[in-house]
Amino acid sequence: MIGEPVQIAYGVDDVRAAAARWVTRGVGPFFVLDHIELRNVRLGGAPATFDHSSAYGQWGSLMVELICQHDRQAEPFVHPHGIHHVAHMVDNFAAEHAELIASGRSEALYAETATGMPFAMHDARLELGHHIEIYEGNERLRGFYEMVRTASKKWDGADPIRTLSPLKP
Secondary structure: OOOOOOOOEOOOHHHHHHHHHHHOOOOEEEEEEEEOOOEEEEOEEOOOOOEEEEEEEEEOOOEEEEEOOOOOOOOOOOOOOOOEEEEEEEOOOOHHHHHHOOOOOOOEEEEOOOOOOOEEEEEEEEHHHHEEEEEEEHHHHHHHHHHHHHHHHOOOOOOOOOOOOOOOO
């Protein structure tokens, strides 16, 4: 297996409204990225777009992502209810990506962030009920995870939903 999960993601209709509901449960603060810029996107192996926004918060030792797809296609990738994916940081993206495909977990989504970091979601819905997301744990990504975790430890309930600027290469 690819190691312990670092994030659980839920499909939602609206990331800010969903974050506000999670805040009432004591989870937060949430950091929102709107219309996340991606390049080299493939959905089901075909070139595509994937316009989505996400809110990130900390729930104990696990990051929570609330994800909303804006570009609803005939068959949307993100359904607005339930667990969408569980994410794992891996040491070697290419090797893990190939291994997941070889083990029968097809590539549902492949994309690269604006900073050039590849990530993929593999279909494990029949086995686990959700997708598996993988990405390499680089310094920038680990810093983001640490920022969210640290903010949750110091959080006094103020400013529960914070908008982040888009990532720059």
